[in-house]
Amino acid sequence: MKAKDFITCAIFSVLSMVGMLLAAITNMSGYTALLYPVVASFFIGILFVVLINKVSKKGAVLVFGIVPALYFLTTGLIEGLIGIVSLLVFSVFSELILWNNHESMKRIVSACCVYTLYYSTAGMAEGFLFTDSYCDNALKHGINAKVVEDMRSMYYIKPLWVAVILLTLLLTFVGAMWGRKMISKHLKKVGLV
């Protein structure tokens, strides 16, 4: 990758962080917090497809994850490091899927789905796997007891996690398709991709 590619990836990385912040609106209520990975993956899906079409080189996905990784660190050192390592693992898998073929739309969409899987698997693991400690922590921080109890009963329903993962994959696919449509409808016409 050349300096120009790094700069393009960096800018898309910042945009993905903006997408994550927009999706964080869902975290404002205990009932909609489960939708965070779904909404975030939609925005990331669009960005991912446009980025890979613009920078068709190895390493683009890894650089794309740098700014979100730094954003994870603001949640605390331990949580942040776990987030960074998990994101790195999913980014590496995504890179492996793309490998030398950055032209195939199937590969791009598959790589994108793997990349956004982080949000619905590792990102939601604390809530679904350590439900009690997660909800007790929320209670100690001062969140309304009724909301916490509702969250607890919601996180106890493990098939809900599967539903979130499937919904995330679906929305990533929709985002990726929308990104593809935007490339052919607008970006190719102005000669930017």
Add this chain to the structure above:
Amino acid sequence: MKLDIRTKIIITLLIATCASLNTNVTVEIGMMIFIGGLQLMSGKKVFSPVLVILYAVFAITQYAIFPVVPGWVSMLLSMFVVNIRSFFPVVMCIVLIYRTTRISEVIATFTNMKVPRGIIITIAIGIRYIPALAVEMRAIWEAMSVRNVAEGIKNPFKRVAVNMECYIVPLFISSIKTADELSAAAMTRGIENPAPPTCRSYRKMSPGDFGLIAVILLFTAGNAYARYKGVLL
């Protein structure tokens, strides 16, 4: 007071850790006063009174208003208020970094630390691009608000899709153009020069930096211990 960029990053990480561990509002207020003090010592324009006022509003809402309003109001807003309030110390640290650090300083320090070039470029561009992005988004918002692009579309999903497209496409075009411009500017300044770069902006960490890190490290350790033992609940 001039802190090293590494000190500021370490302080932010430790404060973020404290913010996630801590459940006591007195400790949180202590953190806010401490970071506010650091901001004031770093320069007049660094301190952000708006953030402090907003923090006070959120804290008052949680501890004085929620206990007296009907339960459903607290149910609806508590997660929003708590999440935002507990994130304020971290935001104060980010403001401190943002208002006291030059990009050249970041590049020089990270280059000296032998951080890979790709990561340095990404971080530098990230810091530089965020304010430009905010300006760009505001301009797109203003331009689109005077054009009712989804007028006449009755399907609500299509309406949302059309509206989103009208915001996202100009943002993409402007971002890609900015990337090209920044690349051209960086290349003319020799970013691809294979020779090792000279670092005029690099400065070593002073004993004050180490002292400050030690104090906050102790505070974080105390916080973790208190949390583990259930002292500050």
